[in-house]
Amino acid sequence: MLGLEKKDFRLLLIVIGLTMFAPFILNPFPEGAEMAQFNAGYPDLMQRFVIFGIFAIGFNILFGLTGYLSFGHAAFLGAGSYGAVWMFKLLSMNVLPAIAISVIIAGLFSLLIGFISLRRSGIYFSILTLAFAQMSFALAYSVLTPITGGETGLQLALDDPRIFGASQTATGNIPVPSLFGLEMRSSFEWEVGAWLFTFNAGYYLAAAFMIFAFYMSIRIFRSPFGMMLRAIKSNQTRMSYTGLNARPYTLAAFVISGMYAGLAGGLMASMDPLAGAERMQWTASGEVVLMTILGGAGTLIGPVLGAGMIKYFENIFSKINETILHSWFAFLPDGLENFVVAMIYPFIGKGWHLTLGIVFMLVVIFLPGGLVQGGQKIAALFRRNKPEDAKPNATEPAE
Amino acid sequence: MGLLEVKGINKRFGGLQALGDVNLSVAEGSLHAIIGPNGAGKSTLLNVLVGKLIPDSGSVMFDGQSVLGRKPHEINQMGISRVFQTPEIFTDLTVFENVMIPCFAKRDGAFRMHAIESIFAERDIQAQADSILADVNMLEKKDMLASSLSRGDKRRLEMAMCLVQDPKLLLLDEPTAGMARADTQNTISLLKEIREKRGITMAIIEHDMNVVFSLAERITVLAQGTPLVEDTPDKIKGHPKVREAYLGEAQI
Numbered sequence: 001m002l003g004l005e006k007k008d009f010r011l012l013l014i015v016i017g018l019t020m021f022a023p024f025i026l027n028p029f030p031e032g033a034e035m036a037q038f039n040a041g042y043p044d045l046m047q048r049f050v051i052f053g054i055f056a057i058g059f060n061i062l063f064g065l066t067g068y069l070s071f072g073h074a075a076f077l078g079a080g081s082y083g084a085v086w087m088f089k090l091l092s093m094n095v096l097p098a099i100a101i102s103v104i105i106a107g108l109f110s111l112l113i114g115f116i117s118l119r120r121s122g123i124y125f126s127i128l129t130l131a132f133a134q135m136s137f138a139l140a141y142s143v144l145t146p147i148t149g150g151e152t153g154l155q156l157a158l159d160d161p162r163i164f165g166a167s168q169t170a171t172g173n174i175p176v177p178s179l180f181g182l183e184m185r186s187s188f189e190w191e192v193g194a195w196l197f198t199f200n201a202g203y204y205l206a207a208a209f210m211i212f213a214f215y216m217s218i219r220i221f222r223s224p225f226g227m228m229l230r231a232i233k234s235n236q237t238r239m240s241y242t243g244l245n246a247r248p249y250t251l252a253a254f255v256i257s258g259m260y261a262g263l264a265g266g267l268m269a270s271m272d273p274l275a276g277a278e279r280m281q282w283t284a285s286g287e288v289v290l291m292t293i294l295g296g297a298g299t300l301i302g303p304v305l306g307a308g309m310i311k312y313f314e315n316i317f318s319k320i321n322e323t324i325l326h327s328w329f330a331f332l333p334d335g336l337e338n339f340v341v342a343m344i345y346p347f348i349g350k351g352w353h354l355t356l357g358i359v360f361m362l363v364v365i366f367l368p369g370g371l372v373q374g375g376q377k378i379a380a381l382f383r384r385n386k387p388e389d390a391k392p393n394a395t396e397p398a399e
Numbered sequence: 400m401g402l403l404e405v406k407g408i409n410k411r412f413g414g415l416q417a418l419g420d421v422n423l424s425v426a427e428g429s430l431h432a433i434i435g436p437n438g439a440g441k442s443t444l445l446n447v448l449v450g451k452l453i454p455d456s457g458s459v460m461f462d463g464q465s466v467l468g469r470k471p472h473e474i475n476q477m478g479i480s481r482v483f484q485t486p487e488i489f490t491d492l493t494v495f496e497n498v499m500i501p502c503f504a505k506r507d508g509a510f511r512m513h514a515i516e517s518i519f520a521e522r523d524i525q526a527q528a529d530s531i532l533a534d535v536n537m538l539e540k541k542d543m544l545a546s547s548l549s550r551g552d553k554r555r556l557e558m559a560m561c562l563v564q565d566p567k568l569l570l571l572d573e574p575t576a577g578m579a580r581a582d583t584q585n586t587i588s589l590l591k592e593i594r595e596k597r598g599i600t601m602a603i604i605e606h607d608m609n610v611v612f613s614l615a616e617r618i619t620v621l622a623q624g625t626p627l628v629e630d631t632p633d634k635i636k637g638h639p640k641v642r643e644a645y646l647g648e649a650q651i
C-alpha cells in the first residue's frame with residue numbers, strides 16, 4: 001500500500017490515528033478534575049508535539065541511519081524560522097510559501113555546513129557541527145541584527161511591506177498567519193459532558209506535515225539509499241572497497257535531515273510568527289539528540305515518541321508546584337506530609353530536568369534501543385504468555 | 400602485457416624502504432601468489448594496488464589505465480575487488496543486504512540518489528544476490544545478521560560480495576590467516592571452484608605454503624621490499640635463493 005510493506009503501512013496508520021485523534025487521547029481527564037493538569041490536549045502543546053516530532057524524525061535519518069551525530073541541527077531549525085517570518089513580512093500571511101522557503105533555506109544552509117563538516121567523522125564531525133551552530137547563533141544574536149532582529153528576535157510589525165495582503169487589518173492589528181484564510185490560531189471547541197476537546201487548525205496543518213514527513217522517512221528507511229546509509233554506519237572500509245563513495249551519501253542524508261529541521265522551523269513560525277536566535281542555541285540541538293536517543297535511534301517511530309515524551313515532561317511536569325503537591329499529600333499526617341513533599345519537590349516544577357535526566361539515564365543503561373526497545377520487550381513478554389505462538393527464536397529486526 | 404602491470408614501485412616510510420623497485424605482472428586469467436617473510440612488503444604492495452597508499456615513484460597500470468592517485472572506490476569501479484585479512488563485512492546488516500550492496504554498486508556506480516524506490520521492488524538485484532548466495536551455499540542464512548556468522552562464513556560472505564561484482568581482478572590478503580585446518584581446506588576448495596567456474600584473475604598474498612602451492616600458477620617471492628624471483632610453483636620450491644631468504648625456516 002502506497003509503496004510500503006504491510007508492517008510499515010500498519011505503523012503509518014497507527015501514527016495517522018494517533019495524530020488525528022490526539023485532541024481526545026491527550027485530554028483523558030474532565031475539566032476541573034484534580035488530574036486535569038495532566039491533560040496535554042491544548043493547541044500550543046499539541047503543535048509542539050508534532051513539530052518537534054518532525055525535527056526528530058529528520059534528525060534520525062542522519063543519526064539513526066549513518067551514525068553521524070550532529071550537535072548543530074538547531075541552526076537549520078532557526079534558519080527555517082527566520083526564512084518563514086521574512087516571507088510573512090514581505091510576501092503574504094499564507095503559511096505555504098513561508099514553509100516552502102524555510103525548507104529551501106535550511107536545505108541550502110545544511111548543504112554548506114554539511115559539505116565542510118562531513119570531511120571529518122566521529123567526534124570531530126560533532127564538534128564541527130556544534131561550532132557552526134554556535135557561530136550561527138552568535139551571528140543571529142549580534143552581527144546579523146538587521147536580518148534576524150538580534151536580541152529581541154524577528155517579529156512582524158504594523159508597517160511590513162507585504163506584497164500580497166495588507167500591512168494591517170481593518171482594525172489596525174497585525175494580521176495572523178493563515179492557510180488561504182483559515183487562521184492557524186483558530187480552534188473549534190467541543191464540549192462533551194465535563195470534557196472539553198480543542199481542534200486547532202494550526203495543529204492539524206502541522207500534523208498533516210508530520211504524517212507526510214513520517215511517510216517519507218519510512219520510504220527512505222526502506223530504500224536502497226537507506227540501506228547504503230546503514231552500510232556507512234556499519235563499515236566504511238568495506239563501503240569504499242565495494243566501489244561506493246560514502247561522502248555524497250552522508251551529505252545527502254545531512255541535507256535531508258536539515259530540510260526536515262527547516263520544515264519544523266517554518267511550522268513553528270507559522271503557529272506563532274516570530275523567530276529568535278535562541279532557537280539556534282546548542283541546548284536546542286542537544287534536545288533533539290535526547291529525543292532521538294530516548295525514543296530509539298534508528299527506529300521509525302522512536303524519535304516521535306521521544307519528542308512527545310520530552311515535550312510532555314517540559315510542559316506538564318514543570319507546572320506542578322509545591323501547593324499542588326501539598327494538596328495531593330494532604331491525607332498524610334502533617335510532619336510526614338512535609339517530608340514527602342520535600343522529597344518529591346526537587347523532581348518537579350523547575351526541577352523537571354532532574355526527572356528527565358534520571359529517565360534518560362535509565363533508558364540508556366537498561367534500554368539502549370530506547371522506548372521502542374522497551375515496547376518490544378513488553379510485547380515479547382505478552383507473546384511468551386500465549387502458549388500457541390511461543391517462538392523464543394523469533395527475533396525482530398530493529399524497526 | 401598483463402592485466403596488472405606494476406613497474407618500478409618505490410615506497411619509503413621514513414627511514415624504512417618498504418618497497419624498492421618492485422616490478423610485477425599479473426597475466427589475465429592466472430592465479431598469481433605473492434609470498435615472502437614477515438616485513439617483506441606484501442601488504443604495502445597490496446595497499447598500493449587498491450589506492451590506500453600512494454607510492455613515491457613507479458607506475459601501476461590496470462587494464463591499460465593507471466590506478467595511481469585514484470580513490471579506493473574508483474579503483475573498485477575499474478574492476479579490482481579486495482578480500483581482507485580479517486573479513487570486512489557490514490556486520491549490522493543481514494547477509495542478504497550485504498550482498499545486495501555490491502550489486503547496487505555494480506549497477507548504479509559510486510553514488511545514486513535512490514531514496515524513494517523500495518528495496519523490495521528491485522527484483523533483478525534480489526535475484527543476483529540470491530544466486531551468489533546459492534553459489535557459496537549460504538542461501539539458508541540470508542536473513543541472519545552478518546555479525547552472528549562464524550568466521551568461516553564471514554569469509555565466504557566477503558568472497559561472495561566481491562564475486563557478485565564480477566571483478567576483473569580479485570586481490571586476496573591472507574584469506575586463510577588464523578583459520579583452523581578444516582576452514583583452510585574449505586577456503587582452498589572455494590577458491591578452486593571460483594577459478595573453475597568464473598576464471599577470475601586473482602592475486603593472492605599468503606603465508607600458508609600449503610595454500611600457495613595448491614592454488615598458485617605463478618609465484619613472486621618478495622624479500623625486504625624487492626622481488627627476489629618470479630616463476631612457477633615447481634621452480635620456486637627448489638630455488639636456492641628462495642630457500643635462503645624464506646623457505647629455509649619453513650616446512651614444505
